[in-house]
Amino acid sequence: MSRLDRSLIAGLPVFQGMAPEDLDRVLQQARSLRIAKDQAVFEQEGEAHSFFLLLDGHARVVKTTPDGQQVIVRYISPGELMGIAHALGRSTYPASAVAAVDCVVLAWPGHLWPELAESFPSFGTSTYKTVGARLQETQARVVELATEQVEQRVAHALLRLVKQTGKKTDEGILIDFPISRQDIAEMTGTTLHTVSRLLTAWEEKGLVKSGRQKVTVVEPHRLFVLAEGRADKS
Amino acid sequence: MSRLDRSLIAGLPVFQGMAPEDLDRVLQQARSLRIAKDQAVFEQEGEAHSFFLLLDGHARVVKTTPDGQQVIVRYISPGELMGIAHALGRSTYPASAVAAVDCVVLAWPGHLWPELAESFPSFGTSTYKTVGARLQETQARVVELATEQVEQRVAHALLRLVKQTGKKTDEGILIDFPISRQDIAEMTGTTLHTVSRLLTAWEEKGLVKSGRQKVTVVEPHRLFVLAEGRADKS
DNA sequence: GCTCGGGTTTGCGCTGGATCAAAGTGTCGA
DNA sequence: TCGACACTTTGATCCAGCGCAAACCCGAGC
Structure with missing residues (x-):
């Protein structure tokens, strides 16, 4: 050593x-x-x-x-x-x-x-x-x-990862190890399909960027709003 | 003292x-x-x-x-x-x-x-x-x-209570403090309505006896089978 | 004994997500 | 460079369980 x-x-x-x-x-x-x-x-x-x-x-x-x-x-x-x-x-x-x-x-x-x-x-x-x-x-x-919808749970999971292992890049905060949709599903009690749909939707709204085994949170704050109950459906 | x-x-x-x-x-x-x-x-x-x-x-x-x-x-x-x-x-x-x-x-x-x-x-x-x-x-x-259906979760919750505070009576094992459907719902992430329906169904099958703020597990073993995945739907 | 209130049951319609299925697509090894 | 595989996207369908609403029932207090 x-x-x-x-x-x-x-x-x-x-x-x-x-x-x-x-x-x-x-x-x-x-x-x-x-x-x-x-x-x-x-x-x-x-x-x-x-x-x-x-x-x-x-x-x-x-x-x-x-x-x-x-x-x-x-x-x-x-x-x-x-x-x-x-x-x-x-x-x-x-x-x-x-x-x-x-x-x-x-x-x-x-x-x-x-x-x-x-x-x-x-x-x-x-x-x-x-x-x-x-x-x-x-x-x-x-x-x-016990109380949240899938969307909120996934948002919370991502935020937790961001806080724990987030690495600042020029695009946002990157979760700095390979993580698949399946992994996220297993953290939140849902399926990879649902996670995939959510990430796609969030990507369209500019909240995150993601790819194969990779997730970058672009707008942590907006994601946080989503994670806490009722966000407007705009 | x-x-x-x-x-x-x-x-x-x-x-x-x-x-x-x-x-x-x-x-x-x-x-x-x-x-x-x-x-x-x-x-x-x-x-x-x-x-x-x-x-x-x-x-x-x-x-x-x-x-x-x-x-x-x-x-x-x-x-x-x-x-x-x-x-x-x-x-x-x-x-x-x-x-x-x-x-x-x-x-x-x-x-x-x-x-x-x-x-x-x-x-x-x-x-x-x-x-x-x-x-x-x-x-x-x-x-x-994250993985179980409501029925299994409620079954597990009851079994946990039975083990922790069960009191043997001549009808079965009684959970020895007042517990409402709402309480059970709050332990399992569901609604009192669903808990009520489950208990009624179980009562018909002779698994439990229950009343106002009171639950007695008559057949812990069959409840256990229910709690662990696929029980036959008889 | 009657009434009142909290707990419970039950019916019904609706929907969030699961499930099933199939078609992309990025990456790595040969 | 070319598969091949693993990951991902997207569509279509279905149903467990929620939300709402109404009736019911039991026990406590007057």
Whole structure:
């Protein structure tokens, strides 16, 4: 691991306020893994024997139903922890994580968790904060799914992606990893057909630009208006 | 607080393995409150200045959308913590909690959290476990809402209530607090009309018995079959 | 015992989106 | 350069469940 990597890593919330030598000790206990696009980081129902920190790339957390339908629970960005079931007293992963692009992760053996959390409070605290934030976010999605129309849900999903991984370009804000209509459908509980129709309609209105596995939000604000209930049908 | 109360309380997961004198200290820092039916324990958006332990009764955690629709996030049973936003680094409650029946809660000032979690590991650990379990459960609901038909969702919701608060009677398993069609609709993202039709249909098939604010599941197993995908339409 | 109000049932028409089907179209490997 | 495949668009049809409306029923309080 290069020195540059290390300094970047040191800035992550998980390691905040940790002395350099402690950081070294923690990092030495982790293995760095390269995950190819579309490969799984860990599998639903699998033994939770590791927890991970995503260093580079984007991964999606996916739950598969008994009859094979998939639901994308969330996307993980660089710097975020994933597969932390173990830390929450679970023995098996409740979902799979799949690399959306080539990724680099740090993997710690799960049994190290209690020790790490105890020795380095920032580690525990920041994890629990993350979990708290995810719980709230997930609850918000329940509310969305329970009360909103498909159009609003898709708008919300895009806005969430924009906020999380948006990259400014001259055309607008680009979601900076390959994402298909199908993926968006799996985030919002609809079908790729409906997503396609929506994106086409939005494109005509100048709200977004999109292409094969690519979405750019041109006018976040108007999209936001759409996402919040009743927008005029002009 | 009576001696009986105390011994019951000592058995709760949160206090597991805590020495009696420690338990006393912790309890002395809490106030015991009586919440009348339909009264709020805490309010969405409100300052998270306390966290609570439900001692007796049942409370529902509710999120209200900007346009006034309500979604029931979960029901809280005796012995469970609620309003723990503070412990997860949030400064404001993301939802309201309303007493479904007359309740008794213990309330600790939020600022005590770090101290309590540090002094009594079981307190912290069990809380995080709870949060982890809730996160998973909430994610499971997202999957349900995204992939299942209304009938399956309602079936799942009832089964969840049965497992959580079911009380065996000679007719079947009774959900032991008043619950209206509207409540069930708000748990499953549908309307009270649809819930009413479903319950009537199920009653005819002998799966449940229900009345005003009351539901008894007669045949949990058949309901379970319904909840899991394709049940034969006999 | 009667009335009032909140909860429930039921009918009916309508529509948002799913489903089915088929025809583009951009991209990558050979 | 040329497929071939994976992703996308678009059309046509259908139906689960919503919205609206009205009647009903039960329990609480007078």
